[in-house]
Amino acid sequence: MKDVTNLSLSLVTPPAFRLNTGQKLGLTTAVLGVVLLLLALFGVHFPSPGAFLALSLGLMAAGGVWYARAAYDHDPAGIRNNGVWHRNLTARGAFAWGLGIVLTALYILLYWFPQYLGLGQDGAANTGLIALFDPLCMALEGNAASQWFVYGTLYTVAILVMGYKFIRKYRNNRYQVIRTISVMFFQLGFAFLLPEILLGLNKPYNDFKNMWPLNYYFFEGWHIKELIGNGTLGLFMLVWGVLMILLISPVLTWFYGKRWYCSWVCGCGGLAETAGDPFRHLSDKRVKAWRIERWMIHGVLVFATAMTIAVLYGVLDQAKGAYLITKAHLVWGVTGIFVLLAAFLFLRPKYFKNLAPVAKWIALGVAALLLVFLWTAYLKGSSRVFFMNPEPLRKWYGFLIGSAFSGVIGVGFYPLMGSRVWCRFGCPMAAILGIQQKFLSRFRIITNGGQCISCGNCSAYCEMGIDVRAYAQKGQDVVRASCVGCGICAAVCPRGVLRLENSAADVSERAGELRALRISESGVTVVR
Amino acid sequence: MRIAIIGNGISGITAARTIRKRSNADIVVISAETDYFFSRTALMYVYMGHLRFEDTQPYEPWFWEKNRIELLRNWVDRVDFANKSIQFATGKMAYDKLILAAGSKSNRFGWPGQDLRRVSGLYSCQDLEKMESYSHDLRHAVIVGGGLIGIEMAEMFRSRGIGVTFLVREAGYWDMVLPPEESEMVGRHIREHGIDLRLNAELREIVDDGQGRACAVITNSGERIDCQYVGLTAGVSPNVDFLRETDLEIGKGILVNEFLETNIPDVYAIGDCAQLREPRPGRKPIEAVWYTGRMMGETVAYTLTGRKTAYDPGVWFNSAKFLDIEYQVYGEVPVQPGEGQAALYWEHPDGKRSIRIVYEQASGAVIGFNLMGVRFRHEVCDRWIRTKTPVEEVLQNLGAANFDPEFYRQFESALVDVYNRQSGKSVTLKKRRGMRL
Numbered sequence: 001m002k003d004v005t006n007l008s009l010s011l012v013t014p015p016a017f018r019l020n021t022g023q024k025l026g027l028t029t030a031v032l033g034v035v036l037l038l039l040a041l042f043g044v045h046f047p048s049p050g051a052f053l054a055l056s057l058g059l060m061a062a063g064g065v066w067y068a069r070a071a072y073d074h075d076p077a078g079i080r081n082n083g084v085w086h087r088n089l090t091a092r093g094a095f096a097w098g099l100g101i102v103l104t105a106l107y108i109l110l111y112w113f114p115q116y117l118g119l120g121q122d123g124a125a126n127t128g129l130i131a132l133f134d135p136l137c138m139a140l141e142g143n144a145a146s147q148w149f150v151y152g153t154l155y156t157v158a159i160l161v162m163g164y165k166f167i168r169k170y171r172n173n174r175y176q177v178i179r180t181i182s183v184m185f186f187q188l189g190f191a192f193l194l195p196e197i198l199l200g201l202n203k204p205y206n207d208f209k210n211m212w213p214l215n216y217y218f219f220e221g222w223h224i225k226e227l228i229g230n231g232t233l234g235l236f237m238l239v240w241g242v243l244m245i246l247l248i249s250p251v252l253t254w255f256y257g258k259r260w261y262c263s264w265v266c267g268c269g270g271l272a273e274t275a276g277d278p279f280r281h282l283s284d285k286r287v288k289a290w291r292i293e294r295w296m297i298h299g300v301l302v303f304a305t306a307m308t309i310a311v312l313y314g315v316l317d318q319a320k321g322a323y324l325i326t327k328a329h330l331v332w333g334v335t336g337i338f339v340l341l342a343a344f345l346f347l348r349p350k351y352f353k354n355l356a357p358v359a360k361w362i363a364l365g366v367a368a369l370l371l372v373f374l375w376t377a378y379l380k381g382s383s384r385v386f387f388m389n390p391e392p393l394r395k396w397y398g399f400l401i402g403s404a405f406s407g408v409i410g411v412g413f414y415p416l417m418g419s420r421v422w423c424r425f426g427c428p429m430a431a432i433l434g435i436q437q438k439f440l441s442r443f444r445i446i447t448n449g450g451q452c453i454s455c456g457n458c459s460a461y462c463e464m465g466i467d468v469r470a471y472a473q474k475g476q477d478v479v480r481a482s483c484v485g486c487g488i489c490a491a492v493c494p495r496g497v498l499r500l501e502n503s504a505a506d507v508s509e510r511a512g513e514l515r516a517l518r519i520s521e522s523g524v525t526v527v528r
Numbered sequence: 529m530r531i532a533i534i535g536n537g538i539s540g541i542t543a544a545r546t547i548r549k550r551s552n553a554d555i556v557v558i559s560a561e562t563d564y565f566f567s568r569t570a571l572m573y574v575y576m577g578h579l580r581f582e583d584t585q586p587y588e589p590w591f592w593e594k595n596r597i598e599l600l601r602n603w604v605d606r607v608d609f610a611n612k613s614i615q616f617a618t619g620k621m622a623y624d625k626l627i628l629a630a631g632s633k634s635n636r637f638g639w640p641g642q643d644l645r646r647v648s649g650l651y652s653c654q655d656l657e658k659m660e661s662y663s664h665d666l667r668h669a670v671i672v673g674g675g676l677i678g679i680e681m682a683e684m685f686r687s688r689g690i691g692v693t694f695l696v697r698e699a700g701y702w703d704m705v706l707p708p709e710e711s712e713m714v715g716r717h718i719r720e721h722g723i724d725l726r727l728n729a730e731l732r733e734i735v736d737d738g739q740g741r742a743c744a745v746i747t748n749s750g751e752r753i754d755c756q757y758v759g760l761t762a763g764v765s766p767n768v769d770f771l772r773e774t775d776l777e778i779g780k781g782i783l784v785n786e787f788l789e790t791n792i793p794d795v796y797a798i799g800d801c802a803q804l805r806e807p808r809p810g811r812k813p814i815e816a817v818w819y820t821g822r823m824m825g826e827t828v829a830y831t832l833t834g835r836k837t838a839y840d841p842g843v844w845f846n847s848a849k850f851l852d853i854e855y856q857v858y859g860e861v862p863v864q865p866g867e868g869q870a871a872l873y874w875e876h877p878d879g880k881r882s883i884r885i886v887y888e889q890a891s892g893a894v895i896g897f898n899l900m901g902v903r904f905r906h907e908v909c910d911r912w913i914r915t916k917t918p919v920e921e922v923l924q925n926l927g928a929a930n931f932d933p934e935f936y937r938q939f940e941s942a943l944v945d946v947y948n949r950q951s952g953k954s955v956t957l958k959k960r961r962g963m964r965l
Contacts, residue, residue: 449906
């Protein structure tokens with residue numbers, strides 16, 4: 001028998017799955033915009049950088065819009081993933097590898113070799129690509145551009161243009177349209193414009209929607225100093241940042257699940273949902289991948305927590321009482337939070353029915369270990385929590401997690417491993433929100449009685465690699481730490497089986513008992 | 529004890545899994561079609577490039593070994609019921625209990641040319657491979673038979689830009705099941721997708737191109753339509769030919785009682801290939817759908833593991849997707865309301881969404897829901913029908929049945945308005961979406 005599993009590897013892509021003329025023209029227009037950037041990168045000096053940047057961004061935007069309209073508008077509204085597994089770019093073909101390599105290389109330049117992008121060294125003026133962005137940066141914040149300004153601008157353009165494409169594709173689904181407008185708004189307003197305007201007013205850079213531990217430098221000495229040195233506004237930013245992680249995000253996650261952040265607000269999520277949408281099906285759905293995911297993401301969370309504690313301890317040790325908060329406050333505060341969490345775990349077991357005992361003991365063990373280190377340092381009067389200078393810890397975290405994982409692998413590997421590699425395996429913020437979502441949230445995906453036909457579209461298009469079908473075909477609620485609530489499973493389901501829902505009705509029973517087609521004494525019924 | 533199951537579709541596999549949950553018996557599942565269980569309803573998505581074939585398999589390969597369900601890839605020639613032995617081309621296998629879950633085959637009504645190359649149905653994995661192999665130079669296809677598989681096949685070809693002529697014998701698409709408004713809605717939508725829908729059109733013959741391949745069809749009006757492929761999708765019938773001329777009693781399908789037992793002891797039949805001797809009132813003896821196959825699989829597993837259980841399919845439900853329009857049905861929705869029945873129908877101005885509720889005029893009890901482009905909750909509709917809830921109570925609480933995604937517009941009040949106009953009453957909607965009953 002011929003091997004049907006290899007249909008997608010047939011040498012010839014069926015003609016209908018190739019691009020139509022409008023798509024080709026749109027793509028060409030967008031590529032022209034990219035070519036202008038490449039010319040700048042390779043040293044072509046444009047007479048009027050501002051005009052050429054505008055031309056380049058304009059071409060990319062116009063090309064993207066053109067492409068999207070050509071791709072979707074001539075068909076009736078409806079989600080069609082036609083040819084996704086036949087097209088070279090979206091089926092891990094040569095184009096996908098090429099794109100992956102180019103993206104990865106760009107991230108490596110961005111993080112570690114910005115001089116090759118044209119960043120002026122030792123006070124010299126910018127050249128190349130970065131110089132092209134100088135006029136825009138000057139207009140917004142009054143400075144010459146940095147590699148981060150270039151990156152932020154292109155990132156925002158990508159979310160806006162690909163967000164438009166996403167909206168055209170999913171236009172029959174209001175949840176998707178509204179959610180995408182939200183990520184576009186938060187990227188443009190909160191991640192790009194507002195921080196730039198703050199810089200222009202000589203205020204500290206601040207992305208109000210970003211929070212520790214995604215924003216892992218929040219508690220570092222230079223950042224705290226910068227905020228404290230900036231009067232009421234700086235203080236507000238400091239208090240806001242602490243409130244975000246301790247109060248605002250748990251409350252919002254209780255009501256809406258982690259989706260309020262991960263697929264509605266977050267910048268990483270925003271790029272994954274828009275530019276990453278063509279690659280969402282590439283996430284690994286195997287149980288094995290899930291096992292790796294749990295170790296990795298929680299490992300990063302422990303790393304981030306330990307690093308932050310050590311760094312903050314060092315900062316407060318050096319401050320010697322100059323701040324309102326002292327070393328003693330930190331030690332007691334951290335101890336208090338851990339004890340409270342542990343107490344909650346034991347005193348409210350109804351929320352933790354789905355927690356494996358081994359996971360519980362590992363979590364308690366790690367927390368205890370961190371406390372032992374912290375108290376040892378405190379009681380000995382040492383300035384080092386883990387018997388070491390926090391600086392290398394901080395540096396390695398920034399290098400391994402902050403740069404290599406979230407950027408290089410997180411985006412560079414979109415075309416090979418799907419759009420949520422970072423969010424699924426590495427993001428410590430996602431880890432915290434995920435723990436809250438699994439045990440302390442009203443959010444879940446419910447299944448519609450016995451209507452599932454096990455087709456597998458939900459699992460295939462889950463960017464987080466959740467095997468949604470495994471739940472749906474049993475009629476079981478999906479309650480998973482990693483679910484970002486993008487709603488695509490419910491959108492692509494051909495039988496209308498899945499629904500995202502916030503309900504307090506049975507919040508401690510979620511996913512406990514199967515809601516499945518089962519046989520009772522009275523016959524076959526749908527039981528709850 | 530060795531339980532042999534012929535067929536690795538949803539019925540056979542559900543039986544195997546449920547038996548394993550309840551017993552330690554040896555389980556062997558035999559199939560000539562594929563190594564692993566896959567979702568038959570998802571074959572279309574492989575052709576359209578939404579899924580890889582392995583994505584249609586709900587369980588990873590290690591699952592079967594872990595759960596000690598032996599999978600045997602082989603073709604069953606015949607079954608020797610007297611000696612409890614399954615005969616393959618090479619060798620044979622003994623069993624203690626046998627579950628027949630052999631599924632269906634596509635109907636062919638003796639049309640001239642039906643056995644030519646470039647003619648096939650769409651049921652098995654091999655059918656899909658055939659379609660794929662004919663597709664590279666396919667410009668136009670003719671599909672014969674206006675049911676659920678026909679429209680799926682049309683969608684598949686359209687996804688690759690292949691022209692489709694869709695011959696439907698009836699005066700409206702699937703109009704022996706769908707009421708006229710819904711049938712018309714789907715018909716409009718089919719044409720919107722660029723499919724050449726021909727109603728009242730039948731196949732007379734398939735034309736040979738001289739090399740044993742189909743090159744055109746002739747319809748009942750004598751028209752010749754050139755094509756490079758003919759899809760035969762005029763329904764399916766039980767796949768039981770390999771069991772004929774044995775002691776097994778067979779009608780159209782394998783005859784079974786309410787415990788899914790055949791006339792031969794220790795032999796059971798489930799799914800598409802089974803024919804109930806006494807179906808429940810209002811139900812058909814053969815219901816070749818995914819859901820009944822799954823329920824039969826669970827039921828027979830209980831009986832085989834010491835808890836004799838009668839097959840009770842509960843309130844009828846089904847679902848499909850006509851191109852972009854989702855369809856759900858709960859309970860009984862006749863094409864025209866029967867004696868003493870009334871129907872309430874609302875259709876959105878865009879002509880792609882509708883809600884229909886059928887109820888008894890005298891008692892007001894609801895008996896069926898038909899939804900197009902709107903999702904309703906299975907549990908809620910099922911309960912309303914089982915408890916014979918009066919239509920006015922249903923209308924007041926209609927939001928409880930709404931299963932559409934968040935932020936979707938809600939149409940319950942529009943349906944209530946229709947009812948009030950029809951009846952002259954003033955029922956008001958009390959419950960909106962998202963509030964559980």
